[in-house]
Amino acid sequence: MSESSCEPIAGTLRALVALVRESEREMALRLGLNLTDYRALCALAESGPLTSGRLAEELGCTAATTTAITNRLELHGYVTRERSEPDRRLVTLSASPEASQRILNLTFPLVSVLSEQLQALPADQITTVVAFLDVTQDLMRTHLQILSSKDAI
Template identity: 50%
Template sequence: MTAAQQHPATLALQSLFTLANETEREIARVMGLNLTDYRALSALAQSGSVTVGKLAEDLGATPATTTAIVSRMEARGYVERHRKTEDRRQVQVSVTPAADRGIMNLMRPLMTATNEHIKALPAAHQAVVADFLDVAQHLMRDHLHTLSEKDAQ
């Protein structure tokens, strides 16, 4: 299917994906991280405290690779490890408050502008936008899963 055959909303969404990737790279650069480490930091910021194993699963990486990522970020003060009180053998990893603030300071202008724009829309339009973005996320997750399955074969 050529670009001329695509719906304008589909083309706009593809452009948005590209801009999101570029924004992610730039935030990683500003924070002094490589893209892989930033993606791990971002995943942690969204999920909250998790084990290295769970983070590895979320990233689609091996536990050994994820341990190295966590060690690099810990050395830079972006994450901290702590043992669970109920099971001292289990180590959790979480984003430091300073790193969380750093990410938010870089993302806040975009998030605020987006939020204000959506809130200015009529309620029915807000619902359509939210529904569309929800469906787009599901479609993207399904596509990613399909790509991952093909890669595993």
């Protein structure tokens, strides 16, 4: 496949990434959050309870920034903090059930129609799509690791 024949796919992927960013911003607005707080809330909703330190790692921010984010999310009722009994210094953060439900309500319509579209595809096309998306994820992870390394340009 020539480079020029791949351009429509590359253009579609760029447009998809842009739409994901725009959708993420809109969902944050619907929840009354800024984008960073929304990403933190999604991390908690997707992964389950995390320590403040682990959430900071996920977000790539400092402990102080994570505390400020957590404070804002807690004010909205989106996050709960639970102190560990053996070590009261250890705080576990969780997305509230209401926050998780609100995120689900915002994403379900898209997930539903995408599922319908995928179910309508023949099995061989689904296999091709999954293979392409798997490779794309691997390439993106590798690219992210390069960008995150000290040797990045």
